[in-house]
Amino acid sequence: MTSVPATGSTNPLVITDFLYRARDLFSAKTITQYQDGEKTFGYTYGEYAERVLRLAAALVDLGVRPGDRVATLAWNHYRHLELYMAVPLAGAVLHTVNLRLEPDEIAYIVDHADDRIVFVDTALLPLLDATRTQRPGMQVITTDGDGDVLPNQDGLIALANPLTTPVSRAENDLAALCYTSGTTGSPKGVGYSHRALYLHTFTACLADGHAISERDTVCHVVPMFHANAWGIPFAALMTGANQVLPGPHPAVSDIGTILSQERVTYTGMVPTVAVDLVQHALASGTDLTCLRALVLGGSTPTPELIRSIEEDLGIRAYQGWGMTELSPMGTFARPPRSAENDPQRRYDYVRRQGRLLPGLHWKLVDDTGAVVPHNGVDSGELLMRGPWVAERYFRDEHPEAFADGWLRTGDIATIDSEGYLTIVDRAKDLIKSGGEWISSVAIEQALTTIPHVAEAAVIAVPHERWQERPLAFVAPESGHTLDPAEVLNSLTEIVPRWWLPERIEIVESLPRTSVGKLDKKQLRRTVENDLFVDTHNGSVAGRLP
Amino acid sequence: MTSVPATGSTNPLVITDFLYRARDLFSAKTITQYQDGEKTFGYTYGEYAERVLRLAAALVDLGVRPGDRVATLAWNHYRHLELYMAVPLAGAVLHTVNLRLEPDEIAYIVDHADDRIVFVDTALLPLLDATRTQRPGMQVITTDGDGDVLPNQDGLIALANPLTTPVSRAENDLAALCYTSGTTGSPKGVGYSHRALYLHTFTACLADGHAISERDTVCHVVPMFHANAWGIPFAALMTGANQVLPGPHPAVSDIGTILSQERVTYTGMVPTVAVDLVQHALASGTDLTCLRALVLGGSTPTPELIRSIEEDLGIRAYQGWGMTELSPMGTFARPPRSAENDPQRRYDYVRRQGRLLPGLHWKLVDDTGAVVPHNGVDSGELLMRGPWVAERYFRDEHPEAFADGWLRTGDIATIDSEGYLTIVDRAKDLIKSGGEWISSVAIEQALTTIPHVAEAAVIAVPHERWQERPLAFVAPESGHTLDPAEVLNSLTEIVPRWWLPERIEIVESLPRTSVGKLDKKQLRRTVENDLFVDTHNGSVAGRLP
Numbered sequence A, B: 001m002t003s004v005p006a007t008g009s010t011n012p013l014v015i016t017d018f019l020y021r022a023r024d025l026f027s028a029k030t031i032t033q034y035q036d037g038e039k040t041f042g043y044t045y046g047e048y049a050e051r052v053l054r055l056a057a058a059l060v061d062l063g064v065r066p067g068d069r070v071a072t073l074a075w076n077h078y079r080h081l082e083l084y085m086a087v088p089l090a091g092a093v094l095h096t097v098n099l100r101l102e103p104d105e106i107a108y109i110v111d112h113a114d115d116r117i118v119f120v121d122t123a124l125l126p127l128l129d130a131t132r133t134q135r136p137g138m139q140v141i142t143t144d145g146d147g148d149v150l151p152n153q154d155g156l157i158a159l160a161n162p163l164t165t166p167v168s169r170a171e172n173d174l175a176a177l178c179y180t181s182g183t184t185g186s187p188k189g190v191g192y193s194h195r196a197l198y199l200h201t202f203t204a205c206l207a208d209g210h211a212i213s214e215r216d217t218v219c220h221v222v223p224m225f226h227a228n229a230w231g232i233p234f235a236a237l238m239t240g241a242n243q244v245l246p247g248p249h250p251a252v253s254d255i256g257t258i259l260s261q262e263r264v265t266y267t268g269m270v271p272t273v274a275v276d277l278v279q280h281a282l283a284s285g286t287d288l289t290c291l292r293a294l295v296l297g298g299s300t301p302t303p304e305l306i307r308s309i310e311e312d313l314g315i316r317a318y319q320g321w322g323m324t325e326l327s328p329m330g331t332f333a334r335p336p337r338s339a340e341n342d343p344q345r346r347y348d349y350v351r352r353q354g355r356l357l358p359g360l361h362w363k364l365v366d367d368t369g370a371v372v373p374h375n376g377v378d379s380g381e382l383l384m385r386g387p388w389v390a391e392r393y394f395r396d397e398h399p400e401a402f403a404d405g406w407l408r409t410g411d412i413a414t415i416d417s418e419g420y421l422t423i424v425d426r427a428k429d430l431i432k433s434g435g436e437w438i439s440s441v442a443i444e445q446a447l448t449t450i451p452h453v454a455e456a457a458v459i460a461v462p463h464e465r466w467q468e469r470p471l472a473f474v475a476p477e478s479g480h481t482l483d484p485a486e487v488l489n490s491l492t493e494i495v496p497r498w499w500l501p502e503r504i505e506i507v508e509s510l511p512r513t514s515v516g517k518l519d520k521k522q523l524r525r526t527v528e529n530d531l532f533v534d535t536h537n538g539s540v541a542g543r544l545p
Helices: A018-027 A046-059 A077-088 A103-113 A124-134 A151-159 A194-204 A225-240 A253-259 A271-284 A303-312 A341-353 A441-445 A485-491 A518-527 B019-024 B045-061 B079-090 B101-113 B123-136 B152-157 B196-204 B227-239 B250-261 B271-284 B302-313 B345-351 B440-447 B484-492 B520-528
Strands: A029-033 A038-044 A070-072 A092-095 A115-121 A139-142 A176-181 A188-193 A218-221 A242-245 A265-268 A293-297 A316-321 A329-333 A354-356 A360-363 A378-385 A406-415 A422-425 A432-433 A436-437 A453-464 A468-477 A503-505 B031-037 B038-044 B067-072 B093-096 B115-120 B138-144 B174-180 B188-195 B217-219 B242-245 B266-269 B293-294 B317-322 B329-333 B352-356 B361-367 B381-383 B406-416 B420-426 B432-433 B435-438 B453-463 B465-477 B503-506
Touching: A018 A046, A018 A077, A018 A225, A018 B420, A029 A046, A029 A077, A038 A046, A046 A151, A070 A077, A070 A103, A070 A124, A077 A092, A077 A115, A077 A151, A077 A225, A092 A518, A103 A124, A103 A176, A103 A188, A115 A124, A115 A485, A124 A139, A124 B293, A139 A151, A176 A194, A176 A225, A188 A194, A188 B217, A194 A225, A194 A329, A194 B196, A218 A225, A218 A253, A225 A242, A225 A265, A225 A316, A253 A271, A265 A271, A271 A293, A271 A432, A271 A453, A293 A303, A293 A468, A303 A316, A303 A341, A303 B406, A316 A341, A316 A354, A354 B019, A360 A406, A378 B420, A422 A441, A432 A453, A432 A468, A436 A441, A441 A453, A441 A468, A441 A485, A453 A518, A468 B217, A485 A503, B019 B045, B019 B079, B019 B227, B031 B045, B031 B079, B038 B045, B038 B453, B045 B079, B045 B152, B067 B079, B067 B101, B067 B123, B079 B115, B079 B152, B079 B227, B079 B242, B101 B115, B101 B123, B101 B174, B101 B188, B115 B123, B138 B152, B138 B266, B174 B196, B188 B196, B196 B227, B217 B227, B217 B250, B227 B242, B227 B266, B227 B317, B250 B271, B266 B271, B271 B293, B271 B302, B271 B453, B302 B317, B302 B345, B317 B345, B317 B352, B361 B406, B420 B440, B432 B453, B432 B465, B435 B440, B440 B453, B440 B465, B440 B484, B484 B503
Parallel strands: A029 A242, A070 A092, A070 A115, A092 A176, A115 A139, A218 A242, A218 A265, A265 A293, A293 A316, A468 A503, B031 B242, B067 B093, B067 B115, B093 B174, B115 B138, B217 B242, B217 B266, B266 B293, B293 B317, B465 B503
Antiparallel strands: A029 A038, A176 A188, A316 A329, A329 A354, A354 A422, A360 A378, A378 A406, A406 A422, A432 A436, A453 A468, B031 B038, B174 B188, B317 B329, B329 B352, B352 B420, B361 B381, B381 B406, B406 B420, B432 B435, B453 B465
């Protein structure tokens, strides 16, 4: 028996299945649209599916061919969610463009992806000016316009008949494409196959993962232009969860209103937004206990944020860690059974980046490429591979980011004996002081445990004797002031003396990238331009050991 | 861009990954062995993995080649669980043989599978006599013997070094093989690819499915020779759940002890065993509220059983439906969110066979092959396909069970607008009376709602005028007697008059197949042999409309 027949091998893993599943099993479940904290629209999965199938047929009629890229430049709204399914159904690749980028960056990305059509919110049209000049043949369709000047989504839907069968795709064909904002160099494209997103969706619904289920109402706070909103829209469609979309420019007070009004059970967000949400909810008395899970991701939350979500709001906090290159989820921090009933231990687990998701593989390697043991102490660069981990960038650029089928994450990490990951630093953010490495993340975490410190960022500055030394930027909680000398004094009791920053700068707030991560690139520029040195009163010299 | 590179396409979906995951992330989690209700052995996942890797190397040393079949004839114990992983790691196909079959049936199956090695519990050796005579070249290894007469598993493990890398397999290669007991004809082999079992395992861990997680302690009551114990051992390994094995011949009182003593959170079983367990728990005052879920599968539970599990024991009851050909899960009956807090509605959902698992496809067809609508009323034969649905039987036998890539389940069913499946009958168990179909299952369900009826089975008997008429076999609850005329009288109030059975036979208990399903074949033989007619007092003539 050399060739043994396989079970189910002729059924490809394609995400377009989820649309039919949503329509056939969950036709009465709902999608609800908010804008500025007010409900503006709502429909059922049945109505959603009907519009999606018409939109997919319209795309085919417009001449979209299998594998073509169709871009979106849009906020979190139901028409964007329609494109999430209609584009793959038409056999094309959904390219979600980050609306927080500059027009020239957008022009670069759209051109690099060779997008054939762009769907754009009318309010965002100016962001496309450079692109349109550069690509006159590209079709521009508004998601929400009236159709007078440019064709619009509703117009396409009104004229089309529902697609009868999805354009056939193999499971390894691309379904979506995202560009990483990247902190260095040009943006890099990450193509997601149907298979990758399909398996990633299952992972999002695991009881040990985000655990998205039919019983959930999920609110998409994570931008839909950012790594497929963590893949949660696909998970919601697959399980039949109700979905709520906050619309353009949601203020944190709007998010509070939406979560509470729609009795949302699951949401995820970056820690910065969560900090504001907690503050808002406490100040306004908004009850958010409808949430069974508030998942933090995108950057490392402070222990205080986790404690506050759990104790002050009475909500379970979790952490997800990932990258655009991981579709985007790589780990999930959920306390193990042994810690479930002990709040302090629970927070201690959620503070870390969590356990590897089933299906993925990882290893830590040192500078020589040798494997580093998983003992919770030794650190190394984290390498990953698996069915939803990128093995190359779009157009095969940047091959140096991959090694023998492994993605080099660029993160320095430890893994403990229970398999919990702790990201120590970005490889390029480590501080090399006197031949030893100092973790900028560890100092940041320590700084945020000091009373009235809201957030902190640490970067390396050149030093004659020690090669590099840490420099800290610290922002106070609103309504408070900080004295750099006192902050340094408090820090002395928490970290080794030789970690103490060369200088502590008190700033009003920290710069963030377009996806809400600390923008250390900008902080480094600030220092290179010497903006702070000698001109700023809020700094203090650190003491070397 | 005709050929777009895929994400993660070079990482095959192979179940051997789960062993490494269990070892690396969950080394301290436990596997506990019971026998006759007493704990006899226990070890950690770390120790389990070490033994599995040695056993796999031993298999390779024995000359097992990729794709070879290695059989097990064993109860639910830790050495059987070792073989679940060691055989695929050695590149071979795990063939679990049903120990409730007759020796000649076992001989047929082992020969048909061309098993190269059989691992067997010493106590079960006599079941292999016929096979060994027929296949003198086949190696026989005892799981638990002392190694004096035949080699034994511990001996192999002691002599081998751990396998350094798993024998490479493609995801569409077979990992396991089961034979369906079948109610007609010879047993049919169903081969499971790595890919099928891998995806099936993810499904078992979905929040909307069995929801197996790291927080669980699962007890394998379902025999490990029966459709991979519903795939739960693989799910436990993947998530790091603690596992408990009840050992050979567990009595229902032993199961009660184990569940309560080990604080088991999840278990599954056939309704017959669950009926006895409920009765035992109530009589003995055994507290089983440690269970977060008791899943019923293998045959349709009565509404009374579901009510009793929920109300008398205080445990959530669920129903899973599947077939050996579905790896084995096809649907899961979990109440939708809208019914969660209404016990009556909840039971009503769990009574049905549930919603299609994500990844699978289904349709109902009538006699002409035309699609039947999902309106909860019209019934048709259920056809299924998907990544873990058989597309052929082993050695390509019985092609008539498949049509255009669909598996013909042989079940007559309805599907309602919410996507809940109700199995109306096996195609061959429908009763054709006067040109109309009567569902034997519907009459059985109605009979079990009558006080003191424990179980019921309905078959068709030939009838001169009406072509076929129902005949019912009814067993009373222990300690009670039933009067057939009274039963018929009660039934009159529940079902249409023309459904009323021609005759009601009171029997002590109903015959079951080796996997605990109602054995209607045996009941039909009873009738054909006229054992009951005119010689039995416990029958009553039904009245035709």
